[in-house]
Amino acid sequence: MDEKMTIGRLAAAAKVNVETVRFYQRSGLIDEPIRPHGGYRTYSDGDIRRIRFIKRAQLLGFALDEISSLLRLEGSLACSSTRDLAARKRAMVESKLTDLQAMKIALEGMVARCGSEERNDGCPIIQTLIAD
Template sequence: MNGKMTISRLAEAAAVHVETVRFYQRSGLIDEPARPDSGYRTYGSADVRRIRFVKRAQLLGFTLDEIASLLKLEGSQTCASTRELAARKLAMVEAKLSDLLAMQSALATMVSRCDSEGPGAGCPMIQALIDD
C-alpha cells in the first residue's frame, strides 16, 4: 500500500465505505488532508491504521467519544488511563450480559409454561406479564 491514496482507495484498504471515512473526518477521528492544486486529497498508511483502530474499538463496544479519548492517549505513556477506559467498558458489558442472562431465564420459563399448559387454559405468558 503506497502512501498516496485517494479517499476511495483509503476506504477500500480500511474495509469501510467512503461515507464512513467522511463521517470519521467530520467527527474528528481522522484528519482531512488539505486539497492540493491537483484537487485530490491523498491519504497514507497511517490513515488506514487509524480507521482500522476505530472500527476494532467500535466492535468492542466503545462509543465514538470513547474512541476519540483513546486516540488522544495513543502513543503516550498513559496505559493506566487506557486501562481505566477499558475496565469501565468491561463493567458495562458484564452488566448487560447479566441483564441478558436474566431475560433469557425469564423467557425460557415463560416458553416452558406455554408448552405445559393445555388448550383453553389461557396464555400463561400473557398472564405472567400481567401479574409481574
C-alpha cells in the same frame, strides 16, 4: 513509504464505506487532508491503521467519544488512563451479561409454560407480559 490514496481506495483498504470515512472526519476521529488545487485529497497507510483501530474499538463496545479519548492517549505513556477506560468498559459488559442472563432465564420460563399449559386464558407469554 506511505502510499497516497484517494478516499475510495482508503475506504476499500480499511474495509469501510466512503461515508464512514467522511463521518469519522466530521467526528474529528480522522483528519481531512487539504485538497490540492485541482486535485484529490490523498490519504496514507496511517489513515488505514487509524480507521481499523476505530472499527476494532467499536466492536469492543467503545463509543465514539471513548474512542476519541483513546486516540488522544495514543503514543503517550498514559497506560493507566487507557487501562481505567478499558476496565470501566469491561464492568459495563459484565453488567450487561448479567442482565442478558436474567432475560434468558425469564424467556426460557415463558417458553416452557407456553408448551405445558392449556390455553384457556390465551397465550401464557402474552398473559405474563400483561400481568403486573
